[in-house]
Amino acid sequence: MRFKVSAELGYEVKAPSTLILNVHALRTAHQTIIDEKLSIAPYIKAEELPSTNSENRFVRLDITDTGIVNIKYEATVDNYYEIKDYRDFQEVPVSKFDPAVLTYLNPSRYCQSDKLYRLANNTFGQIDNTYRQVVAITDWIHKNVEYLSGFSNSETSAYDTVTQQAGVCRDFAHLGIALCRALTIPARYFTGYAYKLVPADFHACFEAYIGGDWILFDATKLAPLNGLVKIATGRDAADAAIASIFGDVLCNYVKADCQMLDDAPFEPIYYTKSVFDGVTYL
Incomplete structure (x- = not known):
């Protein structure tokens, strides 16, 4: 079954800070990522951290400027059960x-x-x-x-x-x-x-x-x-926190969504x- 998933996070950064995000869908034997996109406004370089003792996909943002940061993740995922x-x-x-x-x-x-x-x-x-x-x-x-x-x-x-x-x-x-x-x-x-x-x-x-x-x-x-x-x-x-905040950062909103893409009836x-x-x- 194919699903379209998305996450939106908004932050007010009051001082140089670091965010570690955990919103990416995993690649597993039962879960395939067909496509995905991470958007950050204003642009901030995102670094996906290599996994050490887990399969989780952490992404680190080092934010040097203050202001509003909006993050959106979207992916199409094929799941098998x-x-x-x-x-x-x-x-x-x-x-x-x-x-x-x-x-x-x-x-x-x-x-x-x-x-x-x-x-x-x-x-x-x-x-x-x-x-x-x-x-x-x-x-x-x-x-x-x-x-x-x-x-x-x-x-x-x-x-x-x-x-x-x-x-x-x-x-x-x-x-x-x-x-x-x-x-x-x-x-x-x-x-x-x-x-x-x-x-x-x-x-x-x-x-x-x-x-x-x-x-x-x-x-x-x-x-x-x-x-x-x-x-x-x-x-x-x-x-497994969705976001870990290191610094003076205020979370304004968090949204998540999951929609089915297949035409077959969902049971x-x-x-x-x-x-x-x-x-x-x-």
Whole structure:
């Protein structure tokens, strides 16, 4: 499926500063970029940073002049998804994990899995299939945490979300990650563009490592799983921020959009009882 994605960001720069942007769609085995364009007004040289420990595509802007800076990113992306049956999959023991996966077992700034160990094991520990455990976690968060726009802030953690029982997509993702890690299931943060998300915005989900694959889950259930275009992954939102600001800069606006380009009817896929024994991933 082909999607047209775009991001618009506006900043007021009050002193020489640096911005590190993270809005570019990723190139993955399941996601191909057909074309893309980054526009900056006034013109500022953009440097795409080489990836060190992730596949994320960070772009650095060194801004020497004060004033208004407007940034627009546009891309056409071809996405592929797959349904897999995980009823009888082979569990991969921790001893066989790729070393790059091991970091996603540890607590992180926003995902204090060590503090949620008892909750995770008392609620989901009796489920004997890792995939079903993660589906149960996703459903539990959806039922027990209220989605409230603007409720949380940049300091809200998974532990806060459990106690406050409310949050936004970022908080739903952090809680899913923390509960998975508490069950020794590697999990990582996912941010992307989302088709049919209302209102249009960037969207956060999480991926769990099951049977040697990174599988996508969305506890908010606000966007179809086959309508997501990946921007970045990380231990939590600190690794996948849309923009990191270093200097005296005020953000005036942030917009994101995702539209489908194919003429064929779009059949949205969500995790429901009818697909409980299958899985969708990008």
